[in-house]
Amino acid sequence: MQKLTQHPMIRGGFMIVALALIAVSINFFYAPHGVAAGGATGIAILTQEAFGVPLGLTTLIVNVLMLVLAYFFLDRATTKRILIGSLLLPLMLAVMPQVKIVEDRLLAVIVGSVIFAVGVAINYRIDASSGGTTVPPMLMQKYFHIKPAVGLFVVDLIVCFFNIFVSGIEAFVLAIFAIGLTSIVMNYVETGLDRKKAIYVMTPEIDAMKQMLDETPEHGLTVQPVIGGHSGKTSEMLMVVVDQSNFHATVERIREIDPKAFILAVEATEVHGGWLR
Secondary structure, three states, X not given: OOOHHHXXXXXXXXXXXXXXXXXXXXXXXXXXXXXXXXXXXHHHHHHHHHHOOOHHHHHHHHHHHHHHHHHHHOOHHHHHHHHHHHHHHHHHHHHOOOOOOOOOHHHHHHHHHHHHHHHHHHHXXXXXXXXXXXXXXXXXXHHXXXXXXXXXXXXXXXXXXXXXXXXXXXXXXXXXXXHHHHHHHHHHHHHOOOOEEEEEEEOOOHHHHHHHHHOOOOOEEEEEEEEOOOOOOEEEEEEEEEEHHHHHHHHHHHHHHOOOOEEEEEEEOOOOOOOOO
16 A cells, blocks of 8 residues: 555545545535534534535635644644645535435434545545544644544534534534444554454474464464473463454464464554564
8 A cells, every 4th residue: 555655646546535535524424414523624514504605615714723723833734735735625525515315314424434434544544634634633732742543533523512402402412423433434544454463372282383373374474492481491482363254263262272372362453574484
């Protein structure tokens, strides 16, 4: 992905797709149901519901204000990084029609959250941004040493809170649900959908274990020296990376060789390179 997006044209294409997905989630799912799930677009939805101001216009105003803050209080590189997205997203929101394609409010929020999360995650993967309320968390980090994730959550929570006064308690609850679902989906998209398991094994039968795993189509296999926490003795630990579908079968094969083997399994969200032997 990184090599692919180094080319400016390809990177620009990914960014347009990401912003289009965000615009679709807002104009087809969030806005028609009056649910403001944080961010500049959330402020725009609240403003549209309360005063009838078009989404694109409010989003542009908020984004321009955030660009001014970034220009004066953050570095120039950050300002340039969020500039294009800050201007393109309001344009897409203005050009794209606002249509209620799903009548059920909860279903609309679920679908909208997934689409929104994919768009934002693509932007993160190419180090781009749609601007907006991503700027205040950066300022909080710089001047108050607050983690960006915490700062963004606080900003989004404040925006969500105003749903109560504009669209009602139900909209507020749905907005909070949307933020949670978006975070989960973004995590999966950012770290890759092709997840694997890393299995660590300590056993006296290390040679037999290596021979068995050598004959299976696992992704990677290595042996490294470790010091026992209780015994203080140097031993060997085997690490193997497998696909999710092969995880249980691999553990069963390990248990067949040594039923008392110590096994630790963790998620491996990113695995690069080939065989590690």
